[in-house]
């Protein structure tokens with residue numbers, strides 16, 4: 231069977247995310263997803279906690295700030311430290327049994343890997359719904375993935391709940407984390423998605439501003 235998974239989502243546990251666990255599951259179901267990967271910046275505790283507390287399929291993951299750009303570690307149970315080299319970050323992910331994904335390798339205004347994507351990675355995120363400029367980012371990421379013969383995946387990079395599912399990966403697997411990860415590793419997956427509309431991005435910015443400056447908590451998790 232085929233499952234539909236958004237492989238790049240930030241929750242309120244991410245310093246810049248707004249999505250609460252309830253909103254995450256609500257919007258993921260609403261947008262027809264079978265599962266999501268939670269990829270908060272440099273922390274995995276929120277992802278592990280949410281995965282334990284819900285029946286919805288959640289792949290605990292992390293978006294690591296390596297010295298040369300962001301890297302997603304898919305399916306981990308503990309964090310990988312930030313500020314390591316790309317090589318070492320990938321090695322750590324593999325030692326922990328996860329997959330290393332070169333996320334938004336060519337997007338502007340994001341900490342992108344650019345020329346640092348190698349065959350050491352397990353997959354390239356060719357569609358990132360938040361990438362700018364969208365079409366150019368997709369084209370260039372596809373080029374990188376096909377020249378290195380790496381699996382191609384997609385995710386929304388949502389920080390605001392309505393953005394969930396704007397990009398997703400279909401995976402030829404049963405709805406089970408280990409099966410899904412194995413299938414991605416074999417390249418039995420396909421990226422889909424479109425850019426998050428500008429109007430929604432503006433709403434995200436306004437909500438993010440309010441959350442950061444008008445409330446005492448960082449983001450909107452009530453139980454930080």
Ligand SMILES: [Zn+2]
Pocket residue numbers: 293300333334340341
């Ligand atoms: Zn990123």
Ligand SMILES: [Zn+2]
Pocket residue numbers: 238240269293387
């Ligand atoms: Zn991200």
